[in-house]
Amino acid sequence: MTKQTFPNSLLPKNINALAAYSSAKSQKLTGSTWLNANESPYSKTIELSLSDLNRYPDPQPESVIQAYAQYAQLDKDQVVMTRGADEGIELLVRTYCKSGEDSIALFLPTYGMYKVTADSHNVTINALTQDLLLQGSSEQIVTAVGNSKLVFICNPNNPTGSTTELSKISAIAKALENKAIVVVDEAYIEFCPEQTASSLLQDFDNIVVLRTLSKAFALAGLRTGFMLANTKLLAPIRKVIAPYPVSRVVAKIAEQALQADAITQMRRQVTILNRAKTTLVQWLKECSAVDKVLDGQGNFVTVQLSNKADIDKAMQSGLIMRPFTLYEQDNWLRISIGNEQELEQVKNWLDALNAQQ
Numbered sequence: 001m002t003k004q005t006f007p008n009s010l011l012p013k014n015i016n017a018l019a020a021y022s023s024a025k026s027q028k029l030t031g032s033t034w035l036n037a038n039e040s041p042y043s044k045t046i047e048l049s050l051s052d053l054n055r056y057p058d059p060q061p062e063s064v065i066q067a068y069a070q071y072a073q074l075d076k077d078q079v080v081m082t083r084g085a086d087e088g089i090e091l092l093v094r095t096y097c098k099s100g101e102d103s104i105a106l107f108l109p110t111y112g113m114y115k116v117t118a119d120s121h122n123v124t125i126n127a128l129t130q131d132l133l134l135q136g137s138s139e140q141i142v143t144a145v146g147n148s149k150l151v152f153i154c155n156p157n158n159p160t161g162s163t164t165e166l167s168k169i170s171a172i173a174k175a176l177e178n179k180a181i182v183v184v185d186e187a188y189i190e191f192c193p194e195q196t197a198s199s200l201l202q203d204f205d206n207i208v209v210l211r212t213l214s215k216a217f218a219l220a221g222l223r224t225g226f227m228l229a230n231t232k233l234l235a236p237i238r239k240v241i242a243p244y245p246v247s248r249v250v251a252k253i254a255e256q257a258l259q260a261d262a263i264t265q266m267r268r269q270v271t272i273l274n275r276a277k278t279t280l281v282q283w284l285k286e287c288s289a290v291d292k293v294l295d296g297q298g299n300f301v302t303v304q305l306s307n308k309a310d311i312d313k314a315m316q317s318g319l320i321m322r323p324f325t326l327y328e329q330d331n332w333l334r335i336s337i338g339n340e341q342e343l344e345q346v347k348n349w350l351d352a353l354n355a356q357q
């Protein structure tokens with residue numbers, strides 16, 4: 001290793017070794033159709049009138065907590081509001097893992113932020129596989145988890161769309177009682193609400209459910225998420241979280257997004273997006289350039305192409321989707337479910353691929 005100069009010479013080893021996190025939005029791509037970040041195609045204009053911005057906000061805005069608790073059918077003291085589910089992930093690692101000593105377990109391929117967060121806090125990754133999670137028995141899974149402190153189950157899983165049965169999640173939580181915390185990341189749960197693990201909080205003090213307004217609620221720009229868990233688990237989190245994490249502006253908008261009529265509208269949009277996904281999956285399965293279609297839950301579909309260069313053709317035409325390396329192959333692509341016009345762009349691209357065969 002080359003000798004570092006200031007200020008890098010001051011960096012702890014784990015920070016120095018970090019690769020810049022590449023989110024769907026960190027690259028400067030040019031395009032016209034954005035289907036790369038699992039955002040909702042529905043945007044609304046919000047008008048606000050606020051007069052009290054000279055005052056610090058409520059650390060946990062009462063009206064938002066109340067509304068989310070009602071939506072999730074939980075008590076208010078089981079809800080913590082965060083700056084996106086990403087902050088929830090970070091709070092769990094910072095609060096429950098000892099730097100340089102502890103590990104978290106995750107099931108690859110999965111959402112990238114678990115590893116990024118663990119790396120930045122010098123927490124080790126116990127890298128398990130989705131195959132183990134889906135096909136293994138709970139005994140096999142718990143054995144592989146070993147003494148990892150946190151077990152991240154992304155449900156539905158980004159980017160494969162697969163879901164883990166609740167009976168398996170509860171069996172894992174049961175076996176890990178008093179030993180580890182099972183974190184169920186439900187960023188996409190509104191697309192399959194019957195799969196939520198939130199009812200397991202009745203029986204388990206070692207389960208946390210992560211939620212967000214970024215996907216089905218169409219508010220990725222707001223940066224709002226929630227941690228759902230029992231009070232004992234949340235108490236230390238409440239000590240670690242920033243004193244005023246949620247601005248008054250954000251709280252006001254989140255409150256509106258959780259009104260009954262807004263929730264009805266969100267559910268209507270989910271129905272439309274789920275229907276559009278079925279259509280897209282059909283097109284993909286009929287396309288000769290597509291080898292595999294992972295049509296699971298969530299507002300996205302992940303496919304393997306026969307030819308990676310076909311992705312560039314889409315990019316060149318302004319159709320931006322998210323390329324992935326999965327199972328050590330770099331010809332995977334995740335397509336977010338957009339609106340009708342956006343999916344028409346995908347159709348045009350697929351038609352062109354069919355024509356060239």
Ligand SMILES: *Cc1c(COP(=O)(O)O)cnc(C)c1O
Pocket residue numbers: 038083084085086087111154158185187211212213214220223224225
């Ligand atoms: C998008 C996403 C998140 C992040 O949500 P934010 O609330 O925008 O931080 C968390 N987990 C998964 C699996 C996601 O896909």
